[in-house]
Each structure stands twice: as structure tokens, then as C-alpha cells.
Amino acid sequence: MNDMKPIKKVMTAPPSTKAQIVDVGFAHKALVDRLSPGGRYIDAATDVDSPWVPFGDKAAIKHLAFDVRQGIFSNILWVKGPGVVGTHLHRGTIMMVCLEGSVKYLEYDWVASPGGLILEVPGESHTLVTEHPNGVKLFGWMQGPIEFYDDDGAYVDTADVWWFINHYETYCREQGITPNPKLYL
Numbered sequence: 001m002n003d004m005k006p007i008k009k010v011m012t013a014p015p016s017t018k019a020q021i022v023d024v025g026f027a028h029k030a031l032v033d034r035l036s037p038g039g040r041y042i043d044a045a046t047d048v049d050s051p052w053v054p055f056g057d058k059a060a061i062k063h064l065a066f067d068v069r070q071g072i073f074s075n076i077l078w079v080k081g082p083g084v085v086g087t088h089l090h091r092g093t094i095m096m097v098c099l100e101g102s103v104k105y106l107e108y109d110w111v112a113s114p115g116g117l118i119l120e121v122p123g124e125s126h127t128l129v130t131e132h133p134n135g136v137k138l139f140g141w142m143q144g145p146i147e148f149y150d151d152d153g154a155y156v157d158t159a160d161v162w163w164f165i166n167h168y169e170t171y172c173r174e175q176g177i178t179p180n181p182k183l184y185l
């Protein structure tokens with residue numbers, strides 16, 4: 001006997017388009033208020049929420065979020081002209097969106113352009129190259145350690161959420177900037 005009732009109506013569009021706050025009566029709102037880190041907006045158009053932090057001579061990182069529980073870090077990587085981010089190995093999952101310019105990897109046959117989504121999975125190693133005159137800006141929502149290797153394939157260092165926090169906070173200390181609590185989930 002199947003006593004599941006059939007779905008009467010399938011939503012095909014948002015049921016309300018009214019610009020009005022509706023109380024949805026969520027049963028666990030008190031728990032959310034007590035325990036949730038809360039959603040937030042991090043502005044990227046200016047340096048007020050987060051400055052560009054140099055990443056070598058030809059690139060910079062605008063840090064957007066750090067989650068030490070999940071090992072997640074989010075940022076915009078800006079390679080300022082034709083250049084390379086050398087071969088690295090992912091231990092976690094990466095989602096990036098190309099915002100400006102273009103980028104490719106020597107290991108793959110595609111070239112990412114603005115709006116395109118890049119997915120990277122654990123165990124992948126690859127070599128990032130931009131040949132665009134303005135380089136590339138990549139938004140990333142990234143999880144898990146990234147291992148960096150030198151030209152000879154020798155392991156050099158691991159960039160994980162702690163590395164990214166240290167990169168941000170070291171620059172803040174040098175510049176006399178108070179780290180922005182909004183970046184810490």
C-alpha cells in the first residue's frame with residue numbers, strides 16, 4: 001500500500017512577486033537567531049570591506065569569506081596581466097566564476113570567459129594560465145587544501161583556510177587595518 005499523496009501542484013515560478021516581507025513562520029527561528037552565523041553581504045566593488053592583498057608581484061587576492069569549520073575560503077583572485085599560477089594539487093572542491101578577462105589550464109582544452117563556471121575536484125592538479133592582456137579576475141568558493149609545487153614537482157606549501165586567513169591578517173597588520181569580522185563565518 002502506498003499512502004503517499006500525489007503532489008497536487010508543482011511550482012513553476014515564484015508564487016509571490018510582491019515586494020513585501022512575509023512572515024514565513026519558520027518553526028526553528030529562535031534556534032537560528034541563537035546559533036546561526038547569519039547571512040551577510042561583502043562588497044567587492046570597493047576596498048572598504050576587504051582590500052586587495054598582493055599575491056606575488058603580478059596578482060592579488062580580495063578575501064571574501066573564511067569558514068574554519070568546513071575548511072572553506074572565498075575570494076577574488078586577480079592576475080593583473082598575462083601570467084601563470086603554477087601547478088597545484090587540490091585536496092578539496094573548488095567552484096570559480098570568471099568575472100573579467102580569460103583563463104585556461106594547460107591540462108584542459110577550454111578557455112574560461114566572463115560568466116563561465118569552473119569546477120575543480122579533489123585529486124586534480126593543473127597549471128593556470130591567462131593570456132588575456134588584462135589577465136583575469138576569478139571569484140572562488142573553495143573548500144579544502146591546495147598543495148603548491150615548484151618547477152621540479154617538489155612540494156612547497158599548502159594553501160588552506162588557515163593560510164588564507166594568515167595571508168589576509170598579515171596584510172591587515174602591516175597596513176594597520178582592523179580585520180573585518182564579516183569575513184569570518
Ligand SMILES: [Fe+2]
Nearest residue numbers: 090094120126
Ligand atoms: Fe586549481
